[in-house]
Amino acid sequence: MLSEHIFSDRTYCFLAGAGVSFDSPSNLPLARDMVYKIVEVLSIEESLKVDIKGQFDRGNLRFEQFMELISEIFDRDLQVLNHLSKCDSPNLLHNLLAEIANNDHHIFTTNFDCLIETACTQKRIPVQTVFSNEQKCRTNTKIVWKLHGSLQDEQGLDTRKSIVATITRLGQKGESFSNDPFLKEIFFDRIQHQDLIILGYSGSDDYDIVPMISQIKSRHKIFWVFHDTQISPFKVFDFATFKKERKIIPDAIYKILSQGNWKEEQLYIIVGRTSEVLSAIHNILIKNSGSDHYEIEYKIPSHYYLHWSFKHALEEWRNLSFAGKYFLLAGNYGEAQSYFQLALSQSEETKELSPKIYVLFCLSRTCIKDNRPKEALAYLETIYSILNGGQKSRYFQLEQKILKSVGRDMVEYEQQLAICHSELGNFESALAILHKAECQKDTIEYARGLYEEARVMRKMGNFPKALSLVEESVGIHRKYGNLESLSICLPFLLDLLIEKKDFSEVKERIPELIGICKITNNEKLMSECRQLSEQIKSY
Template sequence: MHEVNLQLKKLLKGDQKYIFIAGAGCSINSPSNLPSSNEIMEEIINFTCAKSEIESISKLERLRFETLLEIIRNQLDNDLKIIEYFEQCKKPNIIHFFLAEMINKGHAVITTNFDFLIEHALIQSNNGKEHIHSVITEKDYREFKNIFEYLNTGKKFLYKIHGSMKDILTDRNTKEYFLSFIKKIGSYKSEFDLFFVEPYKGVLLSKLLNNSILILIGYSGQSDYDIIPILKKYHKLKRILWVNHITNDQGNSNILEIVKKSEKPPKDMDNLDKILFQIKNQNPNVEIFRINTNSIKFIKNFTDFEYALNTNDFSIEFRDWLHQNVEIPNMMMKYLIPHVLYFNFDRFDDSFRCGIRALEYLNENDDKNHKLLILNNIAWFYFRMGNYSEAILNFEEALKISQELGYKDREIIYLSNLGEIDERIKNFPKALQRYKEAMKIVEETGNLTEELRIINSIIEIYEEMQIYSEALSFSDKAIKISEKLGDLKKKAIISNNIASIHHKLENLNLSLEYFQQSEKIFRRLNDIRNLAICLNNIGTIYQNFGDFSIALEKFEEALEYDEKLNNKEGKAWHLSKVGEVYLNQKNYIESLKYFIDAIEISQELKDFRCEMKFHNLLGKSYYYLRDYTNAMNSFNSGIKIAEMFNDLLTKADFLNNIAGCYFMQLNNEKSLKTAEESLLILKLIGLGKSIKAITLEKKIMNLKNQIKL
């Protein structure tokens, strides 16, 4: 970035096609005197939040105006009367009249503002409004998508990209679209969740931007979710001029050109510089200038026209208007709104605290929907903390209210949540009861997707309880529902699960049949992630059959997909499976490299349990190669990991393997000592009478006899 010695008129001269983007800063100057968006947000927070929470809420990073509006709309101001404040101001300033003049000259003006001051400037200019259209709703954007066909007939347009409660040029009510738009963008937790412009807007805007000079005025770029992404992606602009307003420039005006550089932007850049740098990096051929000047001074480079401004300033204070026109929130509401705000920004401790306070202020006259919201969130907090008993109490109370209000969809959610908690605490009969109650309600609603989700939860529980007949019965229902939905992927996943159940029951032929059904569907869908899992299962069955050539083929194909997906976890597993096949085939040297590679990846991933398994396999390969030193090194590495997890059974197995190595080295004393240590562990964990322990006792007796000889 560097300062350039250019006159503004040189950047603006000629018969150029201009597009203006007007932000909230355009409406601050006299006589409009509207507060800035930050000031309005501050007043809304002061009005709706408990005093104890105001400072903390005000400091929430990336809290968008639209997010705040949506929460207020949901809890307090359903019709968003707050926005009607902007209607009260009918006194456009010089910037609004200038933008109106630009529209009348055929240039495009896009605004993110909720006020009507550009429209009032158009009306007060006496140029006639019959040829001017406000583009507000989705229907408008679709109707005027071939925008130049209309521009060529003399029509003029104002584009209100963030919507509007009404179209005052035609007395058209656009409130329904506006509320739905606010609901959509306000429901996202953070700015990073919603960087986009709707496709129907994009079609029209991309045509306007093509080969044009874009001028941003009164626009900060903060908390933006559509304009900035457009500028980053759209590379057919000729030039971008971003006017950074200076209230009293007093000769401090300057023009900075943004130049693409390979290095990262300096750390001392302000937010606007960072935005411009990012736009330039993605659009190196677009000229980008930051113009630090007074906005009024800037527009005088376009026109010498003197506008007839209202001599009296707009004087309605937003704070006063709020108290006179919006329901004053009670203390319950003043904690409920911070509760929701904190929740949306993952400030869970603060949200929990405010939720508890809101419940304390609840009374019989308060809307039960508010109590339902708080109970749901508090139950979720308890669930997250692992306090399942409190989570159950709150979800059960929420369930009771849902039943009183006849909210079937909420009943399903709370029953499912309760079922999940019961499943976690291993109360399987109660979990099944909850899920089956939820399923009855779902069957009444005919929501097949939700029914399938609940059935899958039931299947998981029956599998956990090892009641495989019931798991298979519900799996058949799940298959039929997936077929009704036409959801091939879900059908393949369910078939894969059925195959796994049959594999546990040692119905290997039936298991293979279902796995192969899944394989066909995943190939058809080109779902290589799930296909790799399925191939692993098929390979394992062929391995059980002793058909190692087909098993190897399946594992190697799965490994190829892991490479394509950069799925390191899958790659480590399938490397070990290939190694296992070579181990089965007594090709011990070939197996070594696969186990070693698998161990390296599992170490990189810190997947210690898999690493432990792979050390066991590697140790066996060395053992069969009679390399007992390396075999014991691998087994000892496995023991260290087993001790990390206090996995005594696996440690006993490794010790038994090491005893075998010592025996092969004719070191009977160490073999005996290690075998006895292994047996002691088995006895400590209650497996002293297991077949494994009995076999080990016989080995110990033989060793003792040989030592005596």
């Protein structure tokens, strides 16, 4: 019985995912529907379309990664998401969450739409959309915490920049909450002090919400609602019982348990219709209250998906670049290089410099990933040559506005340049470029610079300095929960500790890295960690 676990005198945290906005009358599409529809309007080979869909279905291509590619190459401002703001028809779940928020429970959502806020407004509940520490939380209002940003705020003002930033850091960089530790603080604080109820959320992401939850130390409970239209009335399982009755356990559950901060007895699974579950929770928390459910059909016209495509999707250099980026993401550097070379030829036919600069940057990145620094440096210097009338220089700067035109920033550019010089043995040049890069301290970019400088110092034989730099880098990435970056920095740190023969410290560090591998499904690195653990047992 749900009443044995949910109590009217307690405050709860709710985490609402995309599934909340799927039911009628909202009818907003899930991630899979969006990816499939967008892929179909691209002018890429049919075999590649099939491959992309397959990789997405198998979990090898995350929604954020796909949308980052779309944003970078075709649709910088993500106009393709406009249909999410066209819908103004909250469904039963939105209405229930609005009333729950009005009773001082905490509402977090990963959704870009504003249907919870719309439901609040329709019920005359004062509400505020918050997704950044730059916003001042108003008194006497109920807050909807938008963990991935929002297309609009509660007043209908455009805030899509918050979504573009999220897509970039989640898709391209594999970061979570890194641009706004304020959100992480709020999220951690609430879940440390209240039970968490998750609904409409699959937990399939590798780098975002689930890893954050796994790092929280709490004595409270998690109630995860798994939507199943075949089960009515719904069933409540403790995790031990759920394991016995279900052959397939979602990976997200094990990822939450992987860090050792949560115990199995803290997890409860609720299986059934999400609307029935939330209605029951609502009735426990808010007695003598009903919620209207307006049966208004809202269909997504196809042109909301297609209108953006006709401007850019037929440009051949963009489609070839998309294919190149897709293969680069998959680690197939040969295919990536081939497509980028074709894209470079096509970019020559355009009258603008930005396409050619963008493709050259992609080629440089591919070469760096494929351990070909000399070629990478040549591409970077070609960019400089284009922008500076044929003059070349060993050290060069590009104006920030030019880099922004191709979706890059100065710090990232200079770090790429430093990597090339470091790999070519030009250590002094690499250090000069890294030190010249203007980067605010205690940021992700600053941490990346520290790591690259540490790598240079190691090559120069200055192991104490390398160790100090990478320790500082790890500390910053750990603060922001950037598991992708930690999975790069920590192995380097372990190597330095082994060279120092500090095996006791290595033993203490390995469990953290193994935990990160479990969350990110990095089986290769996990195997290496376990082998290392066996090798140093005797020390």
